[in-house]
Structures are given as C-alpha cells and as structure tokens.
Amino acid sequence: MEKERSVDKLARYVLYTACAAVICAICWFFRDVIIYMLAAGVLSLIGRPLMNFFNSLSIKGKNLPPWVYAFITIIIILGLFLALVTMLVPIITGVAKDISMANIESAAKSVVTALKDLNAFLVSTFPSLGADFRIETAVLNGFKDFADVSAFSTFFSSAASFIASFGVGLFAVVFISFFFLKNENLFPDIIGALVPDRHEQNAREAYRDIEHLLSRYFIGLIVEMAGVAIVDFIGLMFIARLGFNASIGIAVLCGVMNIIPYVGPWLGGAIGTLLAVTMRYFCMGGAGLDVNFWIFLIILVAIFMAAQLLDNYIFQPIVYSSSIKANVLEIFIVLMMAGHIGGILGMLVAIPCYTVIRVIAARFFGHVKFISKLIGNGQEK
Secondary structure (H helix, E strand, C coil): CHHHHHHHHHHHHHHHHHHHHHHHHHHHHCHHHHHHHHHHHHHHHHHHHHHHHHHHCCECCECCCHHHHHHHHHHHHHHHHHHHHHHHHHHHHHHHHHHHCCCHHHHHHHCHHHHHHHHHHHHHHCHHHCCCCCHHHHHHHHHHHHHCHHHHHHHHHCCHHHHHHHHHHHHHHHHHHHHHHHCCCHHHHHHHHHCCHHHHHHHHHHHHHHHHHHHHHHHHHHHHHHHHHHHHHHHHHHHCCCCHHHHHHHHHHHHHHCCCCCHHHHHHHHHHHHHHHHHHHCCCCCCCCCCCHHHHHHHHHHHHHHHHHHHHHHHHHHHHHHCCCCCHHHHHHHHHHHHHHHHHHHHHHHHHHHHHHHHHHHHHCCCCHHHHHHHCCCCCC
16 A cells, blocks of 8 residues: 555656646747746836826726726836937947047057057067057957947848847737736736635735835836936036037946846946047047046046946845845845856846745745745735
8 A cells, every 4th residue: 555655656746747847848839928928027017006006096086997007008118118219229329430430540649658558568468469469459449340330230231030020029028018917917816726725815915925026126127227327427428528429328338237236337337438438539529528548547437436336335225125125145145146057147037036936935935944034024015
C-alpha cells in the first residue's frame, strides 16, 4: 500500500512537471501576445488613478458608462505621449544634424591646448595608437558616424517592417488596455477562476495590493524621469547656456536613461557630458558658456551630479521605497541580483516582479518567520 502511494505521488509530480512544461512552451510560442498583454497591463496601471478619478465624478447624480471613461483615459495618455514625441523628434534630429555637420579640423584646434597633455599621456601609454592620435578627433568621428544624416536615412528606410510591427503591437496594446481599464474586475475574476475556492479571497486581495503598488510605482517612475530631465534642462539651459534645443534634447535623453536603476543616471550623465562638449566645441556656431574648456567640463559634471544627488535622495526613495513599501537596502540587493542574472533587462523588470512576489508571499506565506520578518508591517493592505 505504501508503495502504491509513493508511485501515485511520483506520477502526480511527473504530471505537474509535464503541465508546467506545456504551459512554458505555449507561453514561449505566444510570447508576442504575452508581451502585448504585459504592456497593456502597465498602461492600464498608469491610467488606473485617472480612471478612478473619473469614476468619482457624477453628472446630476449619475456616472457615465465605464467604457467612456476608459476611452477618455487612453486618449489622454496617448495624446500626452504623441505631444512629447512630436516636440522632441525635431529637436533631437536637429542636434544630430548639427553634430553631423561639425568641422573636425577647426573643432579640434579649439580644444587642442586643453587636451595636449591628455593626448601625450595616451600616446606614451598606448604606442599602438600612433603619434598622430587625437582623442578629440576620435570622439567626434564616432559621433559623426552615429549621427550622420545619411545613416539615419538608411536606417529609417530599412525599418519599414519594424514600423509595421510596432503599429500592430501598439494597436494590440491599446485595444487590450481598453478592456483592462473598462472592467477592473477582469483580472480578479480570471484569478478567482484559476485558484482553489479556499484561496480565492486571498488571491483577489493580493491582486488588489499588486495593482495598487505597481500603479504607484510606474507613475512614480514617470515622475522620477521627468524630475531628472527638468533638473538637467535647467542646468544646461541657464548655467551651461547650451540653448533650448540642445538642452532639452540632452535632458530628455538623461531622463530616459534614468529608467535603468542606479546605472542609468551615471550612464546618462556621461553621454550628456560628451554631447554637451561636442555641441559647445565641435559644432559650427555652437552655443555654451564662454569659459575655459576644463571649467566648462566641471560645470557639466556638477549639473549632472546635482541631478544624480536629487535622484538618489528624493526621487528614488519615493519610487523604490515609498511606492512599493520596501526597504531601500532590500531594493538595492534585489536590483544587484537581477542585474547579475539578466543584466540591464533584469534590472528593468526586477522591481515589478519583486513586488508581485512580495505581495503573494505576504498573503499566502505570512506565517513563515523569515517572510514575516522581511516584510514586517510595511506591506500594503
């Protein structure tokens, strides 16, 4: 009898493993659809506070149908995104065109004195570079290759299939997110149908917690990006005096790079500094504060460092700690582990995934000592 029970248990484990393998295979085969659904979920989380605001409004004691509010919410989000793209594309294209038209020889002369010692050090340390090596010429050539107008034309002409796929994906995301917003009970009902009856109430409450926390997280992330971009723009525009187009283009780039936790701000600051120096010294009629090269470089570093400090001590605690109710050290460890496993992509998805795991652990395994000590009383209820 004992032998039969062991065989039954083994058969059950094999069946569970086979079912999990089949589910993983199906998810991989339909991975594009799953990505669309995840993107729609993020869009619906961003729009949920706006949807809740509309639901609180009433006209003569009556509310409009939910589909009307969902439609208005999506129109507002897409309108803001389209307005941002429409404003930034000409600016970034203009900056790229200015860099591509730079005069290498005259530009190199403008900073040759400042870089003379650095070039001599590099040539003596790395003889393979050649006696004629100039770091300013190498950097500018790299920017020109990257920003060359013909290269952009070739890229866009060969990206027709990508644009078509993007259009299909965008339509799918908007369509799915419309139903997510219209019916806020859609996901809880699906979850309730999949879990056993004794766990249904806990599963529904866990979903509500996850939705609330992730909605705060994604909105906070947008606020963080905007905050960093505004600080960088003010510094570049009014202190470094690079001009409106260059300042806002570099600031938006740094804000977008800030999506990558911890590493992104430093990378954005380095790229922003190189772009600002290129615009100041290498482009024809380049704007910028009329000071010594090294002083200008120090000013740029100070601007990006100030934005980094504000991000570290104001923006990130709000986004990573307050929004998902987790300790800053806890978040840092999770990000480092995710970065080690999946690189930058792992760091991007680490916080949402950890939030889901954290809420589920609190709801279903809160009696376990390790989990109760880790989560404490900070878990959102």
